[in-house]
Amino acid sequence: MDVAQAFSVFCSQGVVVARWVFEQVEDLVARKGRRRAAEWLSVELGVPLSRARGLLALSFDLFGPRCVEPEVRAAAVQVAREAGLGLELLLAVNSSVRALRNRGAVSVDKLRLEIYEASRGLTVSEAKDFATSHVRALNAQLREDPSQQALRVSATPDALGLRHVHAAYPDADAAAIEHALRQAANLLIDDPACDLTHTQAMAEALKRAVFATTNWASNRRGAHPKKIEHILRHPMVVIPAIGMRNLGDGMLATTDGATIHYSELCGRIAEEYGYIMIYAENAEGKPHTEPVGGALIKRNPRFASPAQRLMISADQQLCADPTCHRRATNCHMHHIQAWADGGETTLQNLIACCATHNRQNDDNPTRHNNGRYIRHPHTGQAAHQTPGAPPEQATTNKRNLSKKSARQQMNQHLQRARTP
Structure with missing residues (x-):
């Protein structure tokens, strides 16, 4: 099959590709x-995880075992095949079909059949517009608004160093927000000293509104929200304890035999500049599996303290799962040895896992289902241990942001210090 034939399959035989995906997974x-299948599909096809999820959803919607009206679904598949609907069109339409909330007006299978029939000869954008407007009209018949507002922030910056904020609101709310931001942007642009474009001014207006400490809308009790101290935005100094050994309990031994507690060392090194976290090697000369400690450490009976969350977030940057993009600052503090089994809320027993991966962890070490999140015995990095594999084979997060974590930075620093 040459390139032209390959493109022909994607552009006119979307159901063939969807069927192949279903058979593979x-x-x-x-x-x-489905989560593991989407991750495998992403690697196998070399596509982003979001695209793999879309392919997986389409393939199961068209060929999966769960179907209320299999005859209607089969008719929709036949129409898509005869009409030569491409893969991109099917993916675009499927996202709108899945947004149907008014199941009393029409079934999902009948809606899909109707949209496929109307999509003959349409471009991808035209078919998407038709499906979106049709589903929106059906949902509008409900007495309750089916819309669900949401906001997400991109996990990593783009090539310009910008992270993207995407928000979804009901039409009326979005229009009101846009109007308010445009008014604020116009006031900024009216200033002769302002050199921002209109879109840049709108972004600035939004930022100022979010960061403002006054003029917030009152909450349900009529009181204004208190100013929030963003502890995770404080500066942090990370210190490699070169020439010292971690004796445990926060004690460090110097090469001349003297001992010092980490808190005393922190107090000597510009504590006023922010939080201080110290790493050191163990007696075997390998990175210790936990930071020695840091300023403001406090033990907590069950939940990690703000200082512990801060240090674990700096230690990892990202969720412990090798495939996850979620930032450690937004993750759960996971007990490696489960709290129910006597695990303590200490730096050695805590790693950051997002809600999804924390829920899938095998808390019972004898249960081999999804695997466990541990600290790698050689590097101390948060890692995933697959069922039955030794801890030495645990895999760590390889994303770029993880490479900037305090753990990896200090491991590299200590390695250079050992090299003659």
Whole structure:
């Protein structure tokens, strides 16, 4: 098959591709679930995880075992095949079909059939517009607004160093927000000293509104929200304890035999500049599996203290799962040894896992299902240990942001210090 033939399949035989995807992942989904299947598909096809999820959803919507009206679904598949609907069109339409909330007006299968029939000869954008407006009209018939507002922030910056904020609101709310931001942007642009474009001024207006400490809308009790201290935005100094050994309990030994507690060392090194976290090697000359300690450490009976969360977030930067992009600052503090089994809320027993991966962790070490999140015995990095594999084979997060974590930075620094 040459390049032209390959493009022809994607542009006119979307159901063939969807069927192939379903056959590839059907058994994997049954054994490991859709999340693991999407991750495998992303690697296998070399596509972003979001695209892999879309392909997985389309393939199961068209060929999966769960179907209320299989005859209607089969008719929709036949229409898509005869009409030569491409993969991109099917993916675009499927996201709108999945947004149907008014299931009393029409079933999902009948809606899909209707949209496929109307999509003959349409471009991807035209078919998407038709499906979106049709589903929106059906949802509008509900007495309750089916819209669900949401906001998400991109996990990593783009090539310009910018992270993207995407918010979704009901039409009326979005229009009101846009109007308010445009008014604020116009006031900024009216200043002769302002050199911002209109879109830049709108972004500045939004930032000022969010960061403002006054003029907030009152909450339900009529009181204005208190100013929030963003502890995770404080500066941090990370210190490699070169020439010292971690004796445990926060004690460090120098090469001349003297001992010092980490808190005393922190007090000597510009504590006023922010939080201080110290790493050191163990007696075998390997990175210790936990930071020695830092300023403001406090033990907590069950939940990690703000200082512990701060240090774990700096230690990892990202969730412990090798495939996850979620930032450690937004993760759960996971107990490696479960709290219910006597695990303590200490730096050695805590790693950051997002809600999804924390929920999937095998808290019972004897249960081999999804694997466990541990600290790698050689590097101390948060890692995922697959069922039955030794801890030395645990895999760590390889994303770029993880490479900037305090743990990796200090491991590299200590390695250079050992090199003659």
